[in-house]
Amino acid sequence: MEAIRISDLYYDYPGKPVLKDINLTLSAGSFTAVLGPNGCGKTTLLKNISGYLKPGRGQVLVLDTPIRQLAQRDRARIVGYIPQNTSPGFGFTCRDVVGMGRLPYLGRFQWETREDREAVQGAMEQTGTWHLRNRLLGALSGGEMQRVLVARALAQQPKILLMDEPVSHLDIKYQMEIINLTRQLCDTIGITAVAVMHDINLASRYCSQMVLMKEGKVVSTGSASTVITVENLRNVFGIKVDIIMPHRLVVPR
Amino acid sequence: MKKPAAFALLIVLLIILLAAASVVGSVKIPPGEIMSIIRGGGDDTYRRVLLGIRVPRIVQAAVVGMGLSVSGAFLQGLLGNPLADPYILGISSGAALGAAVSIVLGLGTLGTQAFAFIAALATIYLVISLSRLGPGTGGTTLLLSGIAVSTFLSAILSFIMLISHQQMSGIVFWMMGDFSLISWNEVFVTLPAILVGTLIMYLYSKELNAIIMGRETAEHLGVNTEKVFGIILACGSLVTAAAVAVSGIVGFVGLMVPHITRMFVGPDNRVLVPFSALTGAIFLVFADALSRTLIQPAEIPIGIITAVFGGPFFLYILKTSKTLK
Numbered sequence: 001m002e003a004i005r006i007s008d009l010y011y012d013y014p015g016k017p018v019l020k021d022i023n024l025t026l027s028a029g030s031f032t033a034v035l036g037p038n039g040c041g042k043t044t045l046l047k048n049i050s051g052y053l054k055p056g057r058g059q060v061l062v063l064d065t066p067i068r069q070l071a072q073r074d075r076a077r078i079v080g081y082i083p084q085n086t087s088p089g090f091g092f093t094c095r096d097v098v099g100m101g102r103l104p105y106l107g108r109f110q111w112e113t114r115e116d117r118e119a120v121q122g123a124m125e126q127t128g129t130w131h132l133r134n135r136l137l138g139a140l141s142g143g144e145m146q147r148v149l150v151a152r153a154l155a156q157q158p159k160i161l162l163m164d165e166p167v168s169h170l171d172i173k174y175q176m177e178i179i180n181l182t183r184q185l186c187d188t189i190g191i192t193a194v195a196v197m198h199d200i201n202l203a204s205r206y207c208s209q210m211v212l213m214k215e216g217k218v219v220s221t222g223s224a225s226t227v228i229t230v231e232n233l234r235n236v237f238g239i240k241v242d243i244i245m246p247h248r249l250v251v252p253r
Numbered sequence: 254m255k256k257p258a259a260f261a262l263l264i265v266l267l268i269i270l271l272a273a274a275s276v277v278g279s280v281k282i283p284p285g286e287i288m289s290i291i292r293g294g295g296d297d298t299y300r301r302v303l304l305g306i307r308v309p310r311i312v313q314a315a316v317v318g319m320g321l322s323v324s325g326a327f328l329q330g331l332l333g334n335p336l337a338d339p340y341i342l343g344i345s346s347g348a349a350l351g352a353a354v355s356i357v358l359g360l361g362t363l364g365t366q367a368f369a370f371i372a373a374l375a376t377i378y379l380v381i382s383l384s385r386l387g388p389g390t391g392g393t394t395l396l397l398s399g400i401a402v403s404t405f406l407s408a409i410l411s412f413i414m415l416i417s418h419q420q421m422s423g424i425v426f427w428m429m430g431d432f433s434l435i436s437w438n439e440v441f442v443t444l445p446a447i448l449v450g451t452l453i454m455y456l457y458s459k460e461l462n463a464i465i466m467g468r469e470t471a472e473h474l475g476v477n478t479e480k481v482f483g484i485i486l487a488c489g490s491l492v493t494a495a496a497v498a499v500s501g502i503v504g505f506v507g508l509m510v511p512h513i514t515r516m517f518v519g520p521d522n523r524v525l526v527p528f529s530a531l532t533g534a535i536f537l538v539f540a541d542a543l544s545r546t547l548i549q550p551a552e553i554p555i556g557i558i559t560a561v562f563g564g565p566f567f568l569y570i571l572k573t574s575k576t577l578k
Contacts, residue, residue, distance in 0.1 A: 052472055076475030083469045087333075090465055091520040100463050104475035108456055111523075156474070 003028040003192035008058035018044045020216045029190045033203035036213035042196040046162045051075045076104035080153030084164040088138035094148045095133040098124055101155025123154035143174025163195040179206045200250045204228050263531040274311050274542040279550040310435040314541040315534040317500055320447035320492040322533025325507025327454050327485050330461045335570055336396055338507030339493040343403035347376025348497035349427045350410045357417045362442055369494035377486050429556030430503035432541055439499040446495035450488040457481055458522035503556050505563025
């Protein structure tokens with residue numbers, strides 16, 4: 001079953017085309033890595049999938065529905081988004097922050113119900129952050145903070161999880177932890193995850209699908225064996241590499 | 254202490270303070286007289302001083318303190334700037350100029366409120382637009398735009414006062430705030446506007462929490478940030494304008510109160526806003542009592558009292574704030 005279908009997608013920032021002719025299909029429960037040099041449109045692609053940005057042309061179908069046709073609150077019940085830079089939280093506790101994930105379910109005059117509290121606790125237990133609930137978000141390590149942000153997205157009970165460079169500033173242990181966690185969520189509750197990543201080796205180790213972008217276009221997509229090739233990396237990044245089997249390890253030449 | 258208990262305690266404190274504030278003042282009313290006035294009797298002069306002058310003024314101080322504090326809390330969150338408040342961003346000066354113009358034109362009470370509101374709204378719009386012109390996106394540009402616009406508007410206000418042959422006391426009124434001219438009429442005009450504006454803002458405290466985490470985050474949590482910005486800025490301007498139009502510019506309340514309150518109850522606006530409302534009312538009733546008693550029978554403009562507390566406090570925030578850097 002396909003969770004996301006992007007067809008003929010174009011997006012321009014004023015005076016500057018960013019995304020050109022994107023066509024992608026991501027199946028439900030898949031974990032996709034979006035790779036490419038800085039400024040090639042990876043973040044813009046995520047924001048088009050989430051429905052935050054309105055495509056210039058083409059459309060994004062999420063679960064067979066054009067995402068832009070949904071009301072903003074309804075989008076937030078389907079798509080969880082973790083931006084690249086999050087404020088340190090200004091004294092909010094982790095419980096407060098994860099609780100914000102229930103916002104798309106709360107009415108104007110409504111406070112958290114039991115159902116909301118259970119969803120929050122569930123999301124925090126799933127991400128192993130329940131013990132951090134009374135800590136301040138700003139006082140956590142990078143890896144813990146990222147897990148709490150995943151918990152907030154899970155509290156939205158989404159079908160799709162979009163992450164913009166979730167592991168770029170983490171050390172190797174936390175990188176593996178976050179990526180493993182995401183992988184688990186895909187396998188156990190069928191979430192479809194899309195993450196912008198820089199570490200090609202990490203991506204090809206854990207992700208079921210790769211999307212390689214250059215200058216707003218998708219150069220190659222599919223499994224690691226299709227996408228991570230010497231020619232593709234030379235074309236996209238302008239670097240010479242060796243690929244060492246059996247782990248498909250990318251090593252600078 | 255649990256938060257509901259603390260809240261109840263603050264309410265009790267406010268009530269005691271309201272009672273105490275109506276006893277003190279340049280006209281000494283013996284406690285016995287006050288009791289008989291409450292029962293419906295008492296000396297006629299004392300009665301007029303207490304019910305016609307002192308009580309409305311104290312109520313006005315409480316309501317203005319509440320409104321400015323809640324506006325400050327929301328502006329700080331909305332603009333992600335710990336030094337934001339209606340005074341520093343120039344909303345108060347805008348409202349004062351609007352009100353003064355309408356008074357000079359002789360437009361009546363409602364006209365004054367309307368002019369103050371429109372001018373306040375125009376000012377915050379101008380300040381925010383100007384802050385986007387400058388280099389960088391940090392909080393400093395916003396504050397500097399606010400200060401520049403505020404200074405400019407205050408100069409025009411003073412000029413209008415001068416050429417319209419007002420006495421210097423008129424200028425002092427607008428620049429430093431004054432509760433001495435308040436009667437029930439003013440209270441009845443300001444109270445509904447401030448209550449409604451404050452209440453509507455409070456209904457958006459969940460959304461404000463999300464906006465504090467970042468605008469993109471909030472949008473992805475289903476918050477229409479543009480709409481929330483518009484509603485909160487409009488309500489903040491309404492509250493500020495209503496306060497300024499009858500009491501002049503009382504600075505720093507909206508800056509100090511939310512910060513002090515935040516230190517005790519944390520940043521969650523669903524909790525912070527009601528606590529700030531109470532603390533703001535308490536602070537301004539107290540400051541007003543000081544302004545009436547410190548050099549009696551003369552009065553110190555209340556803005557002097559709040560500025561004496563507020564100036565050093567501003568510097569303290571400037572030094573400790575992490576988000577301004």
